[in-house]
Amino acid sequence: MVFDNFFDLVFGWVIVINPVFGVAFVSFILTLIITLSYKYLTDQLLMKSLKDDIKILQKKLKELKDNPTKVMEVQKEAMEKNMKYMMHSLKPTIITFLPLILIFGWLSKKYQGVDMNLWFINSWLIVYILSSVIFSIILRKLFKVY
Numbered sequence: 001m002v003f004d005n006f007f008d009l010v011f012g013w014v015i016v017i018n019p020v021f022g023v024a025f026v027s028f029i030l031t032l033i034i035t036l037s038y039k040y041l042t043d044q045l046l047m048k049s050l051k052d053d054i055k056i057l058q059k060k061l062k063e064l065k066d067n068p069t070k071v072m073e074v075q076k077e078a079m080e081k082n083m084k085y086m087m088h089s090l091k092p093t094i095i096t097f098l099p100l101i102l103i104f105g106w107l108s109k110k111y112q113g114v115d116m117n118l119w120f121i122n123s124w125l126i127v128y129i130l131s132s133v134i135f136s137i138i139l140r141k142l143f144k145v146y
Contacts, residue, residue: 007106019114023107023124024131030103031135037092039145047146050085054078 011029015022057078064070111124121127139145 003102004106007103015110020116020118020127023127026107027128027131028135030100031132031139034096035136035139035143035145037096038089039143041092041095042088044146047085047088050081051146054081057081
C-alpha cells in the first residue's frame with residue numbers, strides 16, 4: 001500500500017509501545033479529526049435546531065400514539081427533518097471516508113495475528129470501535145458538535 005510508510009512514520013511508534021494503547025491512540029486521533037470536520041464543515045446552528053425539532057417531534061409522537069392520522073402527519077415531518085439533518089452531515093462523512101479506509105487497511109495489516117490481551121477482547125477492530133465510541137461522546141460534548 002502506498003501510504004504504509006507514512007502511517008508507519010506517524011503511528012508506528014505507538015503500536016510498538018503497546019498494541020492496545022496504539023489502537024486507542026489511533027482511534028482518538030481519527031475521532032478528533034472526524035469530530036472537528038463535523039464541527040467546521042456543517043452549520044452547527046442548523047444541526048442543533050434540527051436535532052431539537054426531531055426530539056420535540058419524537059415526544060409528540062409518543063403523546064399521539066392513539067391518533068393514527070396525527071401520528072402519520074408528525075412522522076412525515078420528523079422524516080423530513082431527519083433527511084435534512086442527514087443531508088447536512090453528508091459532506092464531512094464523504095471527506096473523512098477515504099482516509100479512514102486507508103488507515104483501516106494499514107491497521108488491519110499491522111494487527112494481523114496480534115492478540116490484544118484486553119480482558120475478553122482480542123480483536124483490534126473491537127478495541128477501535130469501543131474506544132472510538134467513548135472518544136466520540138467526549139469530544140462531541142467538549143466541542144459542542146451536533
